[in-house]
Amino acid sequence: MERLEPQFYELPTLELTEKLLGKIFVRVLPGNIHLRGRIVETEAYSGTGDEACHAWRGQTARNRIMFQRPGTLYVYFTYGNHYMLNIVSEPENTAGAVLIRAMEPVEGELFMQEQRGTGIITSLMSGPGKLTRALAIDSRSNGKNLFNEEFYVENAPSLTENQIGTSTRVGISKSRELLWRKFIINNPHVSKVRGV
DNA sequence: AGCGTGATCTTT
DNA sequence: AAGATCACGCTG
Numbered sequence: 001m002e003r004l005e006p007q008f009y010e011l012p013t014l015e016l017t018e019k020l021l022g023k024i025f026v027r028v029l030p031g032n033i034h035l036r037g038r039i040v041e042t043e044a045y046s047g048t049g050d051e052a053c054h055a056w057r058g059q060t061a062r063n064r065i066m067f068q069r070p071g072t073l074y075v076y077f078t079y080g081n082h083y084m085l086n087i088v089s090e091p092e093n094t095a096g097a098v099l100i101r102a103m104e105p106v107e108g109e110l111f112m113q114e115q116r117g118t119g120i121i122t123s124l125m126s127g128p129g130k131l132t133r134a135l136a137i138d139s140r141s142n143g144k145n146l147f148n149e150e151f152y153v154e155n156a157p158s159l160t161e162n163q164i165g166t167s168t169r170v171g172i173s174k175s176r177e178l179l180w181r182k183f184i185i186n187n188p189h190v191s192k193v194r195g196v
Numbered sequence: 197a198g199c200g201t202g203a204t205c206t207t208t
Numbered sequence: 209a210a211g212a213t214c215a216c217g218c219t220g
Contacts, residue, residue, distance in 0.1 A: 045215070052215070080214095080218070081217075082215095082216050084215060084216085086215085091211070101215080127216070129217060133217095172215060173214085
């Protein structure tokens, strides 16, 4: 399957959040290790009206990547333990990104199991902190893009509306009302919702 | 239900 | 300089 090209990502964040579902995220590590996962859960973080978005008050040292060209990776560290993987959306100089919250392993499960310290397949990438660990992604990947031989996304058939679920976002305290989380209904790799 | 863990941001 | 917060995962 062909790779998604730069213009695919230059979309309003919420729209990209939905269009990325079902696509195959690929990381190729030295030693020709191919890690592939199907994106099954995403969230939108966008602009100045969304107080949960890192960039809602403007550009800072941490969030500057969110303003860069669409298809750039925004990776940040939180809770003293976890890296979060985002794909930048919107035209350059407009802040927005899609948080990748869960994937279904497609290739490289053995490597992922070693990274995660578990053999339970539905637990390998069923959360945003889990999937960065499974894919060995940390802040060194911040600012890289999806148009090279290390990171890219493969196209896949679009999902139909009745396959996609919508909800509020997980783990935030501001802008709780926005229905900006998208996921594949009945997919066992979608994260368990916290704090219910 | 509680806690570890550290970067970032806000307030003093 | 100090304090609060945090797009989480694990244990119990």
